[in-house]
Amino acid sequence: MLTLAWPWLLLLLPLPLLLRRRVQTAVSGGQLQLPGIRAYTPTQASRHQQRPLAQWLLWVLLLLAVARPQWLGDAIELPTQGRDLMVAVDLSGSMQIEDMVLEGKTVDRFSVIQKVVSDFIERRAGDRIGLILFADAAYLQAPLTQDRRSVARYLTEAQIGLVGKQTAIGDAIALAVKRFDNLENSNRVLVLLTDGSNNAGNIEPDQAAAIAAKRQITIYTVGVGADVLERRSLFGIERVNPSADLDEAQLQRIADTTHGQYFRARDPEELEQIYHEIDKLQPVSREPLTYRPQAELFYWPLGLAFMLALLLSVGIPRPILQGRSS
Structure with missing residues (x-):
């Protein structure tokens, strides 16, 4: 179906005719007198009116473009059952530690989260997904939506340090609570991924978790990072714990308070375990909605x-532009 987004703009079609008449009525005694401008005679005007058909067509095409013609496809029914999931991802500086293995290569933690969580989001057919990014503070990157591809793209385009270097876990939970406040008949699930402990923000994680529990929000916490990292030093190869800053006890308390679950993600395979737990959640029914794709x-x-x-600027033979009059 062909339609116009702003059809009322077509009311401007006769505007050139109205302006032309006004100019003609202003001509007196064969000349148009304007202060500071050389006399403009009808003979001179006719030189600029030698191609009326082409000029009129140009005006119609420009006006049609501004009116935004669109092609509407057939109506598509959106799934009436699904889950409401907010995903909160840590963008603090420690996410750039390279202690994870992805497809045989050692990569930083955030690269693994981008790959695995993006795949997770794309597979949530029927679910509404939202995205929160947090570091020094928490920011809503995408509200709850069924446009999973856009949410996955937002995560892929995010950068470490985009919102600071520290970790405001409490603020991320509080922001998710706020976004769920206006929802009824919803699963209200928050998946929180971090590799550190709360050291920034305006609210403590335990306090935010207690508020989330009262609002019937379930939080699944995920601690990201390997247990052992080998690196070369002056004394040979030494083994260190790159996840020493991870506060697993706090993440476990948050999950327990909200009747969720804590996951330890040392590699992509462990991170994917959360898929199965989310799948166990009972979908909720929603009002039937339809969507019409448009181009x-x-x-x-x-x-x-x-x-x-x-063509008008370079000059076209007059018979082509004027048309042949009998």
Whole structure:
């Protein structure tokens, strides 16, 4: 189905005719007298009116482009059952520690989260997904939506240090609580991924978790990072614990308080375990919704207008532009 987003703009079609009449009525004694401008005679005006058909077509094409022609596809029914999931991802500086293995290569923690969580989001057919990024503070990157591809893209485009270097776990939970406040008949699930302990923000994680529990929000916490990292030093190869800053006790308390579960993700396989737990949640029914895909077509009349303006500028034989009058 072909339609116009702003059809009322077509009311401007007769505007050139109205302006032309006004100019003609202003001509007195064969000349148009304007202060500071050389006399403009009808003979001179006729030189600029030698191609009325092409000029009129150019105006119509430009106006049609501004009115935004669109092609609407057939209505698509959206799933009426699903879950509401907010995903909160830590962007603190420690996420750049390279202690994870992905496809045989050693990579940083955030790269693993981007890959695994993006796949997780794309597979949540029927679910509404939201994205929170947090470090020094928490920010809503995407509200709850069924547009899973956009949410996954937002996560892929995120950068470590984008919102600071520290870890505000409490603020991330509080922001998720706020986003769930206006929802009824919802699973209200928050998946929180971090590799550290709370050292920033305006609210303590335990306090935020207690509020979430009262609002019937279930939190699944995920502690990211390997237990052992081998690195070379002056004394040979030494083994260190790169996850020494991870506060597993606190993440476990948050999960227990909200009747969720804590996961330890030392590698991508362990991180994927959360998929199975989310799948066990009973979907909730929603109001039936339909969606009609649309494609913008404004570039067709705009392109034709550009080509016509180019031809007018270089000059076209008058018979082509004026049409042949009998």
